[in-house]
Amino acid sequence: xxxxxxxxxxxxxxxxxxxxxxxxxxxxxxxxxxxxxxxxxxxxxxxxxxxxxxxxxxxxxxxxxxxxxxxxxxxxxxxxxxxxxxxxxxxxxxxxxxxxxxxxxxxxxxxxxxxxxxxxxxxxxxxxxxxxxxxxxxxxxxxxxxxxxxxxxxxxxxxxxxxxxxxxxxxxxxxxxxxxxxxxxxxxxxxxxxxxxxxxxxxxxxxxxxxxxxxxxxxxxxxxxxxxxxxxxxxxxxxxxxxxxxxxxxxxxxxxxxxxxxxxxxxxxxxxxxxxxxxxxxxxxxxxxxxxxxxxxxxxxxxxxxxxxxxxxxxxxxxxxxxxxxxxxxxxxxxxxxxxxxxxxxxxxxxxxxxxxxxxxxxxxxxxxxxxxxxxxxxxxxxxxxxxxxxxxxxxxxxxxxxxxxxxxxxxxxxxxxxxxxxxxxxxxxxxxxxxxxxxxxxxxxxxxxxxxxxxxxxxxxxxxxxxxxxxxxxxxxxxxxxxxxxxxxxxxxxxxxxxxxxxxxxxxxxxxxxxxxxxxxxxxxxxxxxxxx
Amino acid sequence: xxxxxxxxxxxxxxxxxxxxxxxxxxxxxxxxxxxxxxxxxxxxxxxxxxxxxxxxxxxxxxxxxxxxxxxxxxxxxxxxxxxxxxxxxxxxxxxxxxxxxxxxxxxxxxxxxxxxxxxxxxxxxxxxxxxxxxxxxxxxxxxxxxxxxxxxxxxxxxxxxxxxxxxxxxxxxxxxxxxxxxxxxxxxxxxxxxxxxxxxxxxxxxxxxxxxxxxxxxxxxxxxxxxxxxxxxxxxxxxxxxxxxxxxxxxxxxxxxxxxxxxxxxxxxxxxxxxxxxxxxxxxxxxxxxxxxxxxxxxxxxxxxxxxxxxx
Numbered sequence: 112x113x114x115x116x117x118x119x120x121x122x123x124x125x126x127x128x129x130x131x132x133x134x135x136x137x138x139x140x141x142x143x144x145x146x147x148x149x150x151x152x153x154x155x156x157x158x159x160x161x162x163x164x165x166x167x168x169x170x171x172x173x174x175x176x177x178x179x180x181x182x183x184x185x186x187x188x189x190x191x192x193x194x195x196x197x198x199x200x201x202x203x204x205x206x207x208x209x210x211x212x213x214x215x216x217x218x219x220x221x222x223x224x225x226x227x228x229x230x231x232x233x234x235x236x237x238x239x240x241x242x243x244x245x246x247x248x249x250x251x252x253x254x255x256x257x258x259x260x261x262x263x264x265x266x267x268x269x270x271x272x273x274x275x276x277x278x279x280x281x282x283x284x285x286x287x288x289x290x291x292x293x294x295x296x297x298x299x300x301x302x303x304x305x306x307x308x309x310x311x312x313x314x315x316x317x318x319x320x321x322x323x324x325x326x327x328x329x330x331x332x333x334x335x336x337x338x339x340x341x342x343x344x345x346x347x348x349x350x351x352x353x354x355x356x357x358x359x360x361x362x363x364x365x366x367x368x369x370x371x372x373x374x375x376x377x378x379x380x381x382x383x384x385x386x387x388x389x390x391x392x393x394x395x396x397x398x399x400x401x402x403x404x405x406x407x408x409x410x411x412x413x414x415x416x417x418x419x420x421x422x423x424x425x426x427x428x429x430x431x432x433x434x435x436x437x438x439x440x441x442x443x444x445x446x447x448x449x450x451x452x453x454x455x456x457x458x459x460x461x462x463x464x465x466x467x468x469x470x471x472x473x474x475x476x477x478x479x480x481x482x483x484x485x486x487x488x489x490x491x492x493x494x495x496x497x498x499x500x501x502x503x504x505x506x507x508x509x510x511x512x513x514x515x516x517x518x519x520x521x522x523x524x525x526x527x528x529x530x531x532x533x534x535x536x537x538x539x540x541x542x543x544x545x546x547x548x549x550x551x552x553x554x555x556x557x558x559x560x561x562x563x564x565x566x567x568x569x570x571x572x573x574x575x576x577x578x579x580x581x582x583x584x585x586x587x588x589x590x591x592x593x594x595x596x597x598x599x600x601x602x603x604x605x606x607x608x609x610x611x612x613x614x615x616x617x618x619x620x621x622x623x624x625x626x627x628x629x630x631x632x633x634x635x636x637x638x639x640x641x642x643x644x645x
Numbered sequence: 646x647x648x649x650x651x652x653x654x655x656x657x658x659x660x661x662x663x664x665x666x667x668x669x670x671x672x673x674x675x676x677x678x679x680x681x682x683x684x685x686x687x688x689x690x691x692x693x694x695x696x697x698x699x700x701x702x703x704x705x706x707x708x709x710x711x712x713x714x715x716x717x718x719x720x721x722x723x724x725x726x727x728x729x730x731x732x733x734x735x736x737x738x739x740x741x742x743x744x745x746x747x748x749x750x751x752x753x754x755x756x757x758x759x760x761x762x763x764x765x766x767x768x769x770x771x772x773x774x775x776x777x778x779x780x781x782x783x784x785x786x787x788x789x790x791x792x793x794x795x796x797x798x799x800x801x802x803x804x805x806x807x808x809x810x811x812x813x814x815x816x817x818x819x820x821x822x823x824x825x826x827x828x829x830x831x832x833x834x835x836x837x838x839x840x841x842x843x844x845x846x847x848x849x850x851x852x853x854x855x856x857x858x859x860x861x862x863x864x865x866x867x868x869x870x871x872x873x874x875x876x877x878x879x880x881x882x883x884x885x886x887x888x889x890x891x892x893x894x895x896x897x898x899x900x901x902x903x904x905x906x907x908x909x910x911x912x913x914x915x916x917x918x919x920x921x922x923x924x925x926x927x928x929x930x931x932x933x934x935x936x937x938x939x940x941x942x943x944x945x946x947x948x949x950x951x952x953x954x955x956x957x
Contacts, residue, residue: 475911515683
């Protein structure tokens with residue numbers, strides 16, 4: 112049984128608070144049930160000196176300990192100042208109401224714990240309980256913001272010793288929640304402990320400039336600087352598009368000119384730039400399908416206009432708004448009628464829903480998901496499709512942002528039911544789905560041993576679900592397709608499947624939705640999906 | 646003593662209404678926030694599977710029908726059922742539900758007592774032997790409501806003490822205040838239960854008490870009933886200072902946060918509110934946020950930070 116950890120333990124210096132014990136992790140079906148190696152690489156002594164890993168031996172941020180008591184005091188003071196700002200309208204109108212509601216009305220009934228895939232898959236590690244972060248924050252607020260006296264704090268069990276160690280662990284802990292919001296979904300009081308994770312991240316970022324490098328410096332900052340979080344410049348984009356056009360011609364014999372910066376096009380399509388770098392077949396499939404369906408669309412080469420990601424949605428309101436505004440400006444300069452987001456879950460939620468109350472006036476350009484258009488193309492019969500071309504087992508992963516957080520549930524299912532005769536659902540699915548384990552920036556966080564953690568812990572529940580969905584065809588001899596209409600989720604599946612050796616052991620390939628549609632196109636001579644692991 | 650309980654009762658009701666109102670108005674006056682919807686959104690047409698209007702092509706050109714009644718019933722239903730608890734922790738539910746029903750029914754009982762007193766002033770006799778069927782019905786409804794409140798409240802309070810101690814995950818996050826509340830509420834319900842079962846099986850004393858309240862004539866009551874009424878008045882005064890406002894705020898959170906899927910439209914009232922908020926000066930200190938600028942000014946600058954300078 113995992114060690115009992117109390118909030119007081121967060122303030123104790125030295126030592127690692129929680130150990131991830133492979134024997135305690137949620138069991139997986141065979142052949143993944145044997146523990147062959149420690150699930151998470153140990154940090155070297157040098158890494159441990161440089162980066163704080165005292166929460167669970169894993170590093171997402173890796174804060175460097177202060178050199179002296181003055182530095183520690185300055186660090187704590189800055190955090191407290193940030194925490195105060197969280198409760199002011201001018202600094203945090205964006206989330207003030209849901210934040211205050213959760214802090215004031217959570218009764219710590221722990222119903223949310225059993226909804227959290229990370230907590231469950233970890234073998235119920237106390238530190239990953241959804242209420243843990245909120246309770247630490249609540250205690251800091253009681254003592255340092257509301258300045259409640261010690262008797263009141265005793266009555267409310269809200270005492271805490273605040274030191275550098277407490278905050279370093281809290282910062283890391285905020286990056287052990289995927290923001291999937293399953294916890295919020297089951298809360299009868301309307302509280303949202305995932306939001307608390309985000310608000311803690313916000314203090315560290317907006318007040319202290321602290322965030323995982325992959326999300327901030329190499330993520331949203333790079334996107335605003337060069338155009339994409341991948342570092343892909345507009346020039347590189349044009350080269351990749353040429354490459355994609357050549358690939359399409361080679362695969363299908365079709366000469367398709369991908370529209371770029373086409374003024375007055377009906378629709379600006381923004382893909383996750385990860386597709387350009389890692390999964391160009393997704394872009395190829397989109398180009399083939401939209402060309403065949405006669406859709407009037409274009410890509411953009413403006414800053415952020417060709418990369419739908421918006422990492423700010425996970426940690427920083429300003430970085431979020433900057434990207435959302437740039438994406439709208441790109442659309443405005445092209446004079447398109449609407450923006451459509453490709454297969455990327457968080458980009459959907461960020462660009463279509465969350466940005467809604469930041470984009471005002473002529474920047475409020477209609478924005479939608481590409482999925483209803485894909486559904487229309489498939490179900491209307493505009494393109495001839497042959498389901499027998501997809502005669503292999505297919506299951507569907509629901510990206511949290513697209514499904515639970517914005518209610519796009521049915522279009523992808525209607526498509527799959529039409530074109531994939533061996534489609535089967537996972538359990539649970541739809542708005543009750545489990546996160547891939549790479550949500551809220553985890554899929555792109557490659558720091559030290561963090562990828563091991565997200566494969567072994569945060570993605571574990573999803574991995575089990577996938578294996579269960581294919582339990583009638585477990586071996587690698589039958590190739591299977593995990594349809595994941597989200598670039599971030601695909602990144603997580605790529606790493607997680609590598610980690611467990613899934614292609615070799617189970618023959619499961621992951622990919623997008625549009626690839627399955629194009630694979631079923633009667634007009635194409637050869638199958639579009641190539642059963643190669645990459 | 647009769648005068649005391651009349652004065653105390655009026656103070657208690659003024660207090661509970663004032664503090665609840667203050668809290669709820671404070672909640673509602675918080676500014677509009679970024680959309681943070683969570684599905685299923687119950688007023689949506691496809692709420693059964695959690696679908697939203699985003700499932701349609703060009704959703705902004707389509708009607709967005711909202712079934713508000715369904716949302717209201719859904720959110721109220723859980724006050725009497727608490728299905729998520731039943732599904733996930735049935736033992737906890739077994740005590741939590743009666744505990745909550747105790748609250749609801751004791752308040753309902755007193756509201757009914759008020760109407761009973763008004764009816765009595767109007768000449769209605771409320772008793773089992775009343776010649777009027779309305780008086781008879783009223784009598785039995787009062788008896789059922791009051792009795793149910795005392796029974797469930799007492800059982801729930803004992804059960805909550807037990808479950809908060811027995812369940813490790815609940816115990817770890819419990820605070821002395823929780824146990825104080827359970828014990829205090831146990832005394833309130835328990836005193837009512839004892840007074841009812843041992844001294845006042847027809848609850849005639851409550852009708853006399855409420856008649857005294859509305860006619861401002863101090864009633865003569867058994868000391869045990871008086872004790873219960875005093876405890877109940879203190880309970881009313883104390884209640885708004887606990888998390889009990891969640892009876893109301895949980896419904897507000899559903900409507901104003903979880904199910905708030907109202908899109909911002911050009912020229913709308915919401916857009917004006919948002920523009921006002923975007924115009925406020927921010928004071929965050931991260932190096933990627935310019936000092937002394939408004940929200941919108943910061944958001945429209947690229948804000949390239951030099952992260953090395955940050956206090957990492």
